[in-house]
Amino acid sequence: MIEADNSKGQLVCIIDADYVLSDKEPLIRLWGKTKSGRSVLILDRTFDPYFYVLPKPSADLDKLVEAIKAMEIEGSKPTRVEIVKKNLYGKEYDFIQVFSNNPTDIPKFRDTVKHFDGVKEEYEYTIPFYRRYIINKGIVPMSWVRVFGKEIKTNADMDLSIEAEKIESIKEEEISEYPSLHILAFDIETSQAEGDEIIMISMMDTKDFKKIITYGNKASNVETVANEEEMIKRFFQLVKEQNPDMIVGYNTDRFDFQKIAEKCEKYKIPIILGKDDSHMIFRRRGRVSAARFRGRMHIDVYDFIENILEDSLSTEVLSLDRVARELLGLKKEKLSWKEIEELWKKGDIKTLGEYCLHDSLLTLKLAKNLLPQIFELSRVVGQTPFDASRMSYSQLVEWLLIRAAFNSNEIAPNRPKYDEMMRRRRAEPYAGGYVIEPKEGIHEHLALFDFQSLYPSITITHNISPEMVDCNCCEVETKVPDYEHHFCTEKRGFIPIVLENLVRRRIDIQKKMKKLEPKTMEYKRFNSRQYALKILANASYGYYGYPGSRWYSRVCAKSITAWGRYYIKNVMELAKKLNYEVIYGDTDSLFIKIKTKKAAKEFLDKANAMLPGVMELDFKGFYKSGIFVLAKSGVAAKKRYALIDEEGNLTIRGFERVRRDWSKIAKDTQEKVLLAVLKEESIQKAVLITKRTINKLKSGKVKMDDLVIYTRLTKSLSQYEQVGPHVAAARKMKERGITVKEGYIIGYIITKGTGSISSRAEPVSDAKDYDPDYYIHNQVLPAALRVLQGLGVTEEKILHSSGEQSDLTMFKKK
DNA sequence: CTCAAACGGGG
DNA sequence: GGGTACGTTTGAG
Numbered sequence: 001m002i003e004a005d006n007s008k009g010q011l012v013c014i015i016d017a018d019y020v021l022s023d024k025e026p027l028i029r030l031w032g033k034t035k036s037g038r039s040v041l042i043l044d045r046t047f048d049p050y051f052y053v054l055p056k057p058s059a060d061l062d063k064l065v066e067a068i069k070a071m072e073i074e075g076s077k078p079t080r081v082e083i084v085k086k087n088l089y090g091k092e093y094d095f096i097q098v099f100s101n102n103p104t105d106i107p108k109f110r111d112t113v114k115h116f117d118g119v120k121e122e123y124e125y126t127i128p129f130y131r132r133y134i135i136n137k138g139i140v141p142m143s144w145v146r147v148f149g150k151e152i153k154t155n156a157d158m159d160l161s162i163e164a165e166k167i168e169s170i171k172e173e174e175i176s177e178y179p180s181l182h183i184l185a186f187d188i189e190t191s192q193a194e195g196d197e198i199i200m201i202s203m204m205d206t207k208d209f210k211k212i213i214t215y216g217n218k219a220s221n222v223e224t225v226a227n228e229e230e231m232i233k234r235f236f237q238l239v240k241e242q243n244p245d246m247i248v249g250y251n252t253d254r255f256d257f258q259k260i261a262e263k264c265e266k267y268k269i270p271i272i273l274g275k276d277d278s279h280m281i282f283r284r285r286g287r288v289s290a291a292r293f294r295g296r297m298h299i300d301v302y303d304f305i306e307n308i309l310e311d312s313l314s315t316e317v318l319s320l321d322r323v324a325r326e327l328l329g330l331k332k333e334k335l336s337w338k339e340i341e342e343l344w345k346k347g348d349i350k351t352l353g354e355y356c357l358h359d360s361l362l363t364l365k366l367a368k369n370l371l372p373q374i375f376e377l378s379r380v381v382g383q384t385p386f387d388a389s390r391m392s393y394s395q396l397v398e399w400l401l402i403r404a405a406f407n408s409n410e411i412a413p414n415r416p417k418y419d420e421m422m423r424r425r426r427a428e429p430y431a432g433g434y435v436i437e438p439k440e441g442i443h444e445h446l447a448l449f450d451f452q453s454l455y456p457s458i459t460i461t462h463n464i465s466p467e468m469v470d471c472n473c474c475e476v477e478t479k480v481p482d483y484e485h486h487f488c489t490e491k492r493g494f495i496p497i498v499l500e501n502l503v504r505r506r507i508d509i510q511k512k513m514k515k516l517e518p519k520t521m522e523y524k525r526f527n528s529r530q531y532a533l534k535i536l537a538n539a540s541y542g543y544y545g546y547p548g549s550r551w552y553s554r555v556c557a558k559s560i561t562a563w564g565r566y567y568i569k570n571v572m573e574l575a576k577k578l579n580y581e582v583i584y585g586d587t588d589s590l591f592i593k594i595k596t597k598k599a600a601k602e603f604l605d606k607a608n609a610m611l612p613g614v615m616e617l618d619f620k621g622f623y624k625s626g627i628f629v630l631a632k633s634g635v636a637a638k639k640r641y642a643l644i645d646e647e648g649n650l651t652i653r654g655f656e657r658v659r660r661d662w663s664k665i666a667k668d669t670q671e672k673v674l675l676a677v678l679k680e681e682s683i684q685k686a687v688l689i690t691k692r693t694i695n696k697l698k699s700g701k702v703k704m705d706d707l708v709i710y711t712r713l714t715k716s717l718s719q720y721e722q723v724g725p726h727v728a729a730a731r732k733m734k735e736r737g738i739t740v741k742e743g744y745i746i747g748y749i750i751t752k753g754t755g756s757i758s759s760r761a762e763p764v765s766d767a768k769d770y771d772p773d774y775y776i777h778n779q780v781l782p783a784a785l786r787v788l789q790g791l792g793v794t795e796e797k798i799l800h801s802s803g804e805q806s807d808l809t810m811f812k813k814k
Numbered sequence: 815c816t817c818a819a820a821c822g823g824g825g
Numbered sequence: 826g827g828g829t830a831c832g833t834t835t836g837a838g
Contacts, residue, residue: 019826049826103826110827128826190825199825255824287830302823318823337825392831415828548828659821659834711820722818722837757836778835 009146010162011170012040013179014139015245016297016384017130019103020278026103028133030167031158031275031295032145033179033245038159039275041295042147042167047133048079049103051110051125052086052411053096059118061094068098071112076105088123088411090467090494095123095411103129123411127402131383135403137167141384142178142375144170156276156295157243176525178375182206184244185364186235188256189356193341197228198259200349201235202356204364209242212353219349221357229267232260239273244296247273248367250320250359251302253390257282257291273298290390297386301366304374304389308396308535314651324362327369333358376528380502380536393539394546400536401543401551404498413550424547430558433587434565436572443583443593446643447600448620449607450589451567453534455541456499458563459556461613465493466553480559481566487559495551499537503614506533564588571607571617578603583626591626622646665706666779669693673784683791690784690798697772697780707770708747716742725750725761733763750774 012032019028026049030042055064061083069081080099085092098109110125127135139145148166184205191199200214200222212222213231225231239247249256257280264271271280275295282289291298305318315322324330335343335355343352371385378388381400388396405412416424451457458464462478464487471488479486487493509530516523543549545557564587572582572590580603581593594600600619607617626643643651669690676686696702711726717734720727729748730740740746749767751760757778760771781795788798 051826106826126827128828130826132826188825192825196825249824251823254822259824283828285828285830306823320823335825340825395828418829661820661835714820720819724819724836726820756838 009148009166009168010040010160011035011144011146012042013144014042014134014141015181016295016386017134017139017141018294019130019133021102021104025101026129028130029294030139030145031297033181034160035179037180039245040147041154041156041158041161041275042145042149042164043152043154043161044133044164044167046164047136048099048101049106049129049132050097050099051106052084052123053098053113053119054088054093054121054123054411055096056118056120059120061096064116064118065096067116068096068113071109073105073108073112076100076102076108078109085409086411087409089413090410090491121414123414126415127412131387131399134384135382135406138169139167140169140379140382141388142378146170154276157240158275158295177521178372181246181371182242182244183246183248183364183367183371184209184239184242185248185360185367186252186256187249187356187359187363188259189340189344189352190259191341191344192337193345196259198232198263199228199344200352200356201231202353202360203235203238203242204357204360205242205244206364206368207242210357210360211238212357213238214349214353217347217349219353222349222353224349228263229269232263232267233269236272239296243275246297246299246367247293248299248301248363248371250363250366251300252298253288253290253300253303257298258289261291285390288390290386292386297384299367299371299374299385299389301363301370304370307390307392308377309370309373320359320362320366324366328362328365330362330365372525373528373531376525376532377535380529380532393535394543394549396536397539397543398550401495401498405494408494408497410494415548415550416552421547424552427554430554430561431565432561434568434585435587436582436585436590438584443591444625445593445595446583446591446623446626447594447603448589448591448623449571449604449617450620452616452618453503453537454564454567454588454615455560456503456537457613457615458560458567459540460496460500460503461615462559462563463487463489463493463496464556464559464563465495466551466556468493468496469553469555480562483559483562485555485559495540495556499540502533502537506530506537509533567611567615570610574607574610575603578606589620591623597622624648661709661711662783663707663709663775663779665693665697665702665775666783668706669780670783670787673787677787677791683788683793686784686788687793687798690780690788693780693784694776694798697775700769700772702770702775704749704764704767704770707749707775708764709749710745710747712745713740713742723758725758728758729761729763732766736763736766738763750778 012034014030014032016031017029019026025045028044028047032040032042034040053068055061065081065083069078071077078098079101082097084095084097086095098113100106100109106125110122113119114122134141146168147162147164149162149164152161152163154161182205184203186201186203188198189200191197200212202212204210213225213234214222215225215227215231218224225234261271273280273296274293278294280291280293283292288303302318305323310318313323313326315326321331321334340352374385374389377396378385381388381396382403383399402412468488470485474488474490476486477489509526513523513526541557541560543551544553568585568588568590572585575582575592583591583593594603604617604619611617623643623645672689673686676682676689713726713730717727717730717740725748726746730746733740747764748761749764750757750771751762751767752769752771753760757774781798785795
């Protein structure tokens with residue numbers, strides 16, 4: 001049956017996009033699925049890459065156009081050169097649009113053109129071709145299109161391939177659901193003991209397919225092959241057989257696929273996991289290289305969690321077990337590195353297999369849980385889930401703005417050059433949000449109020465946009481508080497318009513949600529979408545101040561925080577005038593001592609009556625009591641708090657996280673302290689645990705194993721300018737004839753004696769004693785205090801108190 | 815105080 | 826299709 005009926009077109013949801021060069025011409029490929037679940041590849045060869053040139057005002061435009069037309073680089077010439085009117089920061093100019101028939105020509109042409117007489121600047125020469133295409137064609141990933149064209153044959157493993165003649169986007173309102181997708185999760189286990197080998201691979205998909213592959217030992221639940229190489233080949237073969245639409249994993253960009261790539265290089269086997277016959281590529285994108293295969297989207301759930309979701313999680317440790325516990329309520333029995341190697345050595349493949357498969361299961365469940373959120377984010381910014389799931393807040397805002405710019409005939413400003421970025425980074429920090437530091441102690445009967453999206457509201461209300469700063473066109477009615485700038489009140493700025501649109505869409509969705517049952521799929525989809533709209537609006541302030549921003553503007557960023565301080569101070573003054581005590585306030589939220597709901601509502605109404613535009617204060621609820629701590633560390637003040645609500649639920653934030661370069665005794669103590677607080681509901685017990693650990697350290701009875709600190713040598717020994725403890729220990733090892741190289745992880749113990757910490761760092765094998773003071777004050781106490789400080793416990797209290805902390809035991813879960 | 819260097823996730 | 830992390834923490838000097 002041919003579904004590509006040219007009269008009606010084919011309805012396809014676009015999941016991914018890329019391009020290939022075919023006969024030296026770019027061929028755009030859109031990878032999608034129909035409602036009935038058929039996979040469709042759409043090909044389009046009608047789109048040409050281009051960039052813009054801004055001539056100097058003095059330039060002879062026609063002459064410049066001729067010069068650009070005449071240039072020839074490595075046999076390529078521009079295919080078309082046109083003069084177009086476009087806006088840059090709201091002002092219209094004549095731009096020269098330079099087309100090519102090959103995307104790789106664009107940087108070459110740009111490099112040549114920039115030296116031409118009469119050229120002021122070049123623009124939009126770094127927009128990846130497939131992104132340029134979907135933006136210009138109005139195609140939104142994870143949305144539907146109707147494609148008209150003829151069916152063709154390709155080498156891709158798809159149900160249908162269409163050479164497109166016309167592609168129509170379907171409006172968001174018409175179809176908002178997703179096609180059903182076949183998702184496969186996988187996980188690998190490795191062992192450092194035997195040359196860093198991959199010892200096992202497990203898979204699980206949404207069609208009930210499960211598989212564990214290993215080599216060597218046999219077990220009933222696993223498939224055993226001859227060796228590592230065969231196992232990897234078998235993995236590729238199984239992926240091809242199952243032919244899922246997506247592959248998902250946890251930290252697979254940085255770990256699993258890196259390991260697989262290393263091994264494939266060693267065995268000289270190609271990594272073919274896509275739907276065509278192309279190899280896997282690592283697309284460098286800043287810190288992380290994204291593992292990409294064509295036509296089968298790889299989503300690394302961890303990337304998305306690290307970039308975006310972390311802010312809304314209560315766990316501060318992003319390991320698979322902790323994230324799964326929070327989001328799914330599922331526990332992962334965590335095996336340590338050592339335990340995995342022991343199971344492998346013992347040949348207990350059955351247990352190891354179960355463990356490995358369980359990780360695939362958790363990853364699959366996590367993906368099912370998070371993909372709807374990734375898809376909505378993808379829709380809102382108009383980038384593929386592959387890209388959107390790997391973007392930071394700033395990048396998401398940037399791509400949202402680039403698409404909006406195209407739609408309003410604006411040119412996207414360039415990213416800053418390296419020097420400019422460094423200059424921005426070194427710039428003086430400016431005043432941020434207004435903070436009222438809390439008085440020490442426990443505060444009761446707290447009402448929490450916060451501004452609904454304070455910074456986006458300010459941006460919209462006061463028209464904060466770079467091209468609107470200090471205009472000459474209108475009467476200056478309102479200046480930014482304590483700042484010699486004003487924003488135009490006649491015209492609307494580009495960014496406020498974009499934000500207004502986000503806010504309006506969010507309000508519409510929230511209205512629709514009120515009519516739906518919270519359990520329905522539609523409700524959940526809307527909820528994901530309003531969340532996506534919210535985080536993008538909230539990230540826009542940060543984008544003004546982000547050094548890599550295309551729309552960087554310190555004036556805008558400063559003005560936003562200045563207005564923010566102005567409004568929250570106003571609200572605080574109102575509270576004082578009404579004789580309410582403000583206990584704590586930070587940027588956009590404040591805790592006020594109010595006892596009744598009625599009084600809270602009255603206060604809220606009075607506050608909102610004096611706020612302009614879309615600005616609005618919300619009442620978030622009552623807390624029976626709370627403690628707030630402002631832990632000064634360097635320049636920035638980190639906010640930590642512990643709250644107990646009316647139901648008796650305890651919320652603590654800003655406490656966890658000791659890293660791997662901490663000793664086991666510090667990590668264990670922190671974990672026990674946290675458990676005491678959260679599970680056993682006793683701060684007193686937590687203090688006792690810490691005291692006990694300290695006493696044990698003093699007595700000298702702690703096992704040396706628990707004191708080892710592991711740190712990686714990231715360069716060769718001679719290259720170090722600063723000799724940290726691990727470097728000092730490594731140098732001692734070298735002197736004693738042990739090989740140490742870049743990349744090695746050095747284990748050391750801080751021993752007794754005098755001098756710097758480094759000079760007392762001894763390699764594990766040589767350490768005879770340990771310095772209790774160091775482990776108490778630099779390891780155990782900081783780790784425990786990270787949790788306890790927020791609960792009002794100080795170092796002195798742990799060291800000197802008799803253990804009586806009765807004033808704090810009220811912090812209990814019900 | 816400034817500056818260099820390491821962490822995260824995975825095993 | 827030119828994006829070379831990022832924000833935070835620790836210890837040395």
